[in-house]
Amino acid sequence: MDMSRFSEEYTNQLERMHGNAQAAIYHVFEELLTDRGLVSEPEFFLPPNEFDIVGGLADTRRGEFALIAAVDAAEGTMLDFDTIEAANEKASRFLEGCTSYSPSPSNNLDVLHDAFVRASSSVDLVPNTTLILLTPGRVGGSSKERARTLDLRTEIMDLDEFLQVSEHSLLNIMFSELGQPPQVIHARNDADDHEVFMGVVSGITLAKLYERFGIPLLDGNVRHFLGQVGPNRGIAETLEENPEHFCSYNNGITMVAEEATISGNAIMSASGASIVNGGQTTVSIFNAHRKGVDLTKVSVPIKFIHLTVSHPVGKKNLLEAISRFSNMQSKVNDADRMVNMAPHPELQEVSQKERVFSGGNGWYYERRRGEVRTKELTMGKNQFRAWSQQFRPEHVISASEIGIAWNAWWGTPHNGASGKNKGFLHYHNELTMRLARRSWDAEVHHKKTIGLAKLYYFGKDHMANEFSGLRSATLPHVLGWLSHLMDNQFDLIALWQQEELPDVVKEAFKILAGPVDRTIRNFQDDDQKQWAKSANCTETIRALPVPDEFPKDRLPRMSTGQDIQGDPADFLMGIGATKLWVMYRWGKDNQVINLNRGMITSILKNTISRNRRPSPKQASVILTVWHSCIANGFDPDRDYPEYSR
Known part of the structure; x- marks a missing residue:
């Protein structure tokens, strides 16, 4: 059963990646890379290239440097150490070439090459970079340990890692x-x-x-x-x-x-x-x-x-x-607590109701990473098989990933380009505000989420196959521009109602993808991925000329309403200074607010307490504290006379 599980996933990814074996291997292991803590937000680079590199990042802000390479092999085949050393030598050669902005040996790696060149001015690359080898084969424990002693430290993700065979x-x-x-x-x-x-x-x-x-x-x-x-x-x-x-x-x-x-x-x-x-x-x-x-x-x-x-x-x-x-x-972080807060448990429950299925297929809302794998381990074999036939692997919606898509769709693709953690925070903030305003229907939201997921997953594959190295930056901005060009009235329910994504929607996405990729890829003033996280990038893309062939009049449009984000400042002003000060005193007394107390009190004193709207950054700080206190037991509907002054 385990071997077939790998084969099934690999076959699925091979189809998505148009027969590119190394690209398929990367996507088989992609989730495990972050689950194992090897790398936080890796970027995919379309192979082939002479270094066998399929992913990586060089982030001086976070002090994180990694190269990801794929070694193709028959499933379960034992790899000797010579194969590992050869892959290590190729990656080392790539790093040796990252000393200037001269063109990299492979155009597909230009973005990664330039990122390592920037990092080389402040970091010695080889001792600070980890090479992660991905392979469908198997590597013995002694070889894995030996690989960690190489000058370019090497970690190996093999078939046993995929199957989670404990060593x-x-x-x-x-x-x-x-x-x-x-x-x-x-x-x-x-x-x-x-x-x-x-x-x-x-x-x-x-x-x-x-x-x-x-x-x-x-x-x-x-x-x-x-x-x-x-x-x-x-x-x-x-x-x-x-x-x-x-x-x-x-x-x-x-x-x-x-x-x-x-x-x-x-x-x-x-x-x-x-x-x-x-x-x-x-x-x-x-x-x-x-x-x-x-x-x-x-x-x-x-x-x-x-x-x-x-x-x-x-x-x-x-x-x-x-x-x-x-x-x-x-104790877990705030994002982990947020998935247990409203409305995420309700969304997960709703996602399992047949009346919200699309084309007879269920789309499961996985609010916490790894829940499907836990089902596989805890359910009986036949029970899990029946469940997975209703909710196929490609129809599992990760809360953190769909948060990226929703941020883009609601009008802030730069928040989506900021990664899963920050994207989920903004996504959760918006849902919280909608709940508070009573403008919320969990089933309608999940139907829209299914429609958006179909578009997002199509776009993810398209960007992977047609462009290289900037998918996490470009994908949110393509989605955001598409929604913006439709005046935020694109009808996602229409996508939910159809089993497959309509060709005209695919066409629209493809038409916008090229200009967005060129705009971000050609940005020279800063790291392209960092620029994609700025509102300036969103504004620049919105100012691009609309391609003549964009099929605006043939795309589904809502008759009323818009899919746009609310204003966190308005939300906080609605809560009011009195309740926010009660929350702050409660949080401080219960050891929830231990850091940045001076900044928090300054924001409250100088904005909401004086009936002034906080800036987006200030609002984000207070909303984060608000969510953190609620996650730790603060009840916003309860009176706390002991904290009122």
């Missing part, structure tokens, strides 16, 4: 080889199948642990409950600015091991080890270590669980339970 049982850790062993004390525990120890591990030891073992160390993480991917700015800032406070500020890690040697208060060795909670902390500390940040004052809280149950099935079930519940009970 943690292969990890034998000798902490004495990494630095100071974790210092722990035995905690009281009445269970007879495991022991619990609490303590601290040095930041240097943890960094070297991940340096040696890489992603298999995090195999115990349940993807369903992963929080923010990519570099965590809060963790990075604490490591650099307040390293001695890291132990107090951070929740730490939970490590589970099948065997352990503990001498005195020190964990000397562990086998079958896995970090089941705190993967983001681990990766962030490794990234800081790699950048040369001094970690000598950093201590990380650790909960160490030694499994004493001997039965293999019992051991596996206990590991999964510990992983799942430790992640559920951990």
Whole structure:
């Protein structure tokens, strides 16, 4: 069943990518790249090219540098280390050429080449870049470990990674080889199948642990409950600015091991080890270590669980339970909380009703990443097969991804181009405002979402096959321009009513795609992807001449209403200064608002309290705090006399 699961996904992606095998491999692994924390928002680059590169990014703002290469192989074939070294040498050669803005050897890689050239002025590229190899083949654990020691550090995503075959049982850790062993004390525990120890591990030891073992160390993480991917700015800032406070500020890690040697208060060795909670902390500390940040004052809280149950099935079930519940009970970021807030649970429930199906097909609203995979693991085989026939993989709507599309459609494609996290925040803000205004119908919204998803997924494939390297920047702006040219009256319900996307809609998208790509690709004053995140980019594209062949009169149009975003400033003015101050005092008292208090109070004092509209940036700050407080228990409909003044 597992092998056929890969084959089915690969065949689907191969069709989408017009037979391009390397492009199909990238898209098979695309979601796993971010789920595993290897890279936050990778960009796809259309192969072939002489370096076998299919993706990457060079983001100096986030300190994130990665190349992604595809090694084609028969499914399940074992790859030798010579193959890995050859791929590593090609990628190293690409980086060696990133010393000037002279044309890159491959036009498809021009954008990536220029991004690394810009980065090279402040960063030594090879020691700060990770190469990620994608392959349908298999790579042995020792080869994966050896690949991490190459000058260009290499992580490998193979068939076992796709199938989520755990390798943690292969990890034998000798902490004495990494630095100071974790210092722990035995905690009281009445269970007879495991022991619990609490303590601290040095930041240097943890960094070297991940340096040696890489992603298999995090195999115990349940993807369903992963929080923010990519570099965590809060963790990075604490490591650099307040390293001695890291132990107090951070929740730490939970490590589970099948065997352990503990001498005195020190964990000397562990086998079958896995970090089941705190993967983001681990990766962030490794990234800081790699950048040369001094970690000598950093201590990380650790909960160490030694499994004493001997039965293999019992051991596996206990590991999964510990992983799942430790992640559920951990503090998660605001975006993770938002998916549990109205209206997202209702949208997910509505998406499973047959009356909102399109052409007999269900479109499932996956509000939290990895939910479908969790269904596969927890449902019976026949039950999941029946479910997946109703909701095919290509009809799963990711909340974070559709947030990008809706931002573009409502008139702010620059917010959509800012990535999934920021895009989802703006998407959630808009839905919250619509709920508050009672201008909301979950079924109508989901029907429109299906129509928009059909257009978005078509556009995603079209941009991947026809253009290279700027899809995350250009796709939102094509959607935004299309909606703008239709006066925000394009009828998405008409797309929901049809099983397939009409040819005239495909034609309209293709006509606009070229001018948008040229405009963004030819921008020279800054990084093109950064410019795409600005309102100036949106205004520039709206000012482009409309192509004569654009079929405006043949596209479906709503008879009334417009799909446009509300004004967050108006929303906050409607809440009023009194309620916002109550929220602020509640949040401060309940330790929800710990940072930027001065900025928050300044905004409230100088805008809403004086009956002045906050700027978009100021409104975003207050809305973020508003959502964060609600996510932590603040009830906007309740009176709080203790916080009223």
